[in-house]
Amino acid sequence: MGIWVGIFCVLVEFLLLFIVYFIARAHNPEAFLTGPDKLATLAGTVITLFLLTSGYCMVKAVNAIRCDEHKASLRWILGAILLGFGYPIVKYFEIRWNIANGIDGQAGIFYTVYYYLTLNHLVHVSWGLLGLIWIAVRTGLGGYSSQNHSGLEAAALYWHTTDIIWLAIFPFFYILR
Amino acid sequence: MTGLVIIGHTEKIWLVLIGLTFAGALLGETGHAGWPLTLTVFFLIAFKGGIVIDYYMEMRSANTRIRNILRMFVALISLLVIVSHGWGEVIRRLTTIN
Numbered sequence: 687m688g689i690w691v692g693i694f695c696v697l698v699e700f701l702l703l704f705i706v707y708f709i710a711r712a713h714n715p716e717a718f719l720t721g722p723d724k725l726a727t728l729a730g731t732v733i734t735l736f737l738l739t740s741g742y743c744m745v746k747a748v749n750a751i752r753c754d755e756h757k758a759s760l761r762w763i764l765g766a767i768l769l770g771f772g773y774p775i776v777k778y779f780e781i782r783w784n785i786a787n788g789i790d791g792q793a794g795i796f797y798t799v800y801y802y803l804t805l806n807h808l809v810h811v812s813w814g815l816l817g818l819i820w821i822a823v824r825t826g827l828g829g830y831s832s833q834n835h836s837g838l839e840a841a842a843l844y845w846h847t848t849d850i851i852w853l854a855i856f857p858f859f860y861i862l863r
Numbered sequence: 864m865t866g867l868v869i870i871g872h873t874e875k876i877w878l879v880l881i882g883l884t885f886a887g888a889l890l891g892e893t894g895h896a897g898w899p900l901t902l903t904v905f906f907l908i909a910f911k912g913g914i915v916i917d918y919y920m921e922m923r924s925a926n927t928r929i930r931n932i933l934r935m936f937v938a939l940i941s942l943l944v945i946v947s948h949g950w951g952e953v954i955r956r957l958t959t960i961n
Contacts, residue, residue, distance in 0.1 A: 708954060742874075847920075853915065854937075856884075861887055
């Protein structure tokens with residue numbers, strides 16, 4: 687149950703950040719109307735695909751450990767980690783592309799909010815990745831079983847929470863006008 | 864039967880999420896500001912968020928209070944999309960410091 691305290695803290699934090707987004711949007715409608723045009727929709731789409739597929743791997747990992755299939759569970763967790771690392775890699779190239787096109791944190795209110803929210807989300811994904819690495823080690827050492835796998839489930843729940851938040855961030859910055 | 868690919872429930876859920884992501888990306892490239900785009904984004908956030916909560920996080924069979932908090936979070940942020948589009952001026956007035 688302890689993981690829920692952390693998850694609800696993250697949800698409250700991002701709810702406040704989303705409120706900041708909507709207030710900034712209400713005060714600067716022009717900036718938020720044209721802002722998404724300069725961002726790379728492809729980068730946002732690929733990140734979404736990585737996160738959703740990584741989340742799928744974690745669903746399979748939890749299902750596998752429930753059947754005491756340790757090796758299968760470990761393979762799914764490693765798949766989730768591999769796909770999860772796609773996010774910071776894509777983000778790195780996206781930011782490089784942004785800066786080459788003159789989109790830095792001072793390019794306007796839309797981009798300031800964009801950097802603040804997306805980089806904050808990246809930090810939370812990094813915690814999630816560290817958690818996944820930890821449960822991969824534990825699974826590899828036989829630390830979980832069909833009877834005792836609450837740690838694995840907790841890491842999966844946190845990982846899915848970062849999915850939910852990204853599913854709002856993606857349309858806010860790449861689709862909505 | 865060898866070579867038979869079985870698409871289970873989890874795979875179907877994943878495919879729906881991926882399909883909606885591509886639809887959203889297409890909209891991002893071609894969509895214009897207005898109520899149709901706003902309502903589509905509302906639907907994308909609410910529906911995809913609901914799927915992750917119910918199926919990835921398995922909240923359909925979990926503690927009702929926890930499930931409701933997660934659903935409320937998704938409902939609130941997706942509703943803010945509509946409020947922001949329809950009542951942006953009201954938000955601006957309420958959040959202006961004189």
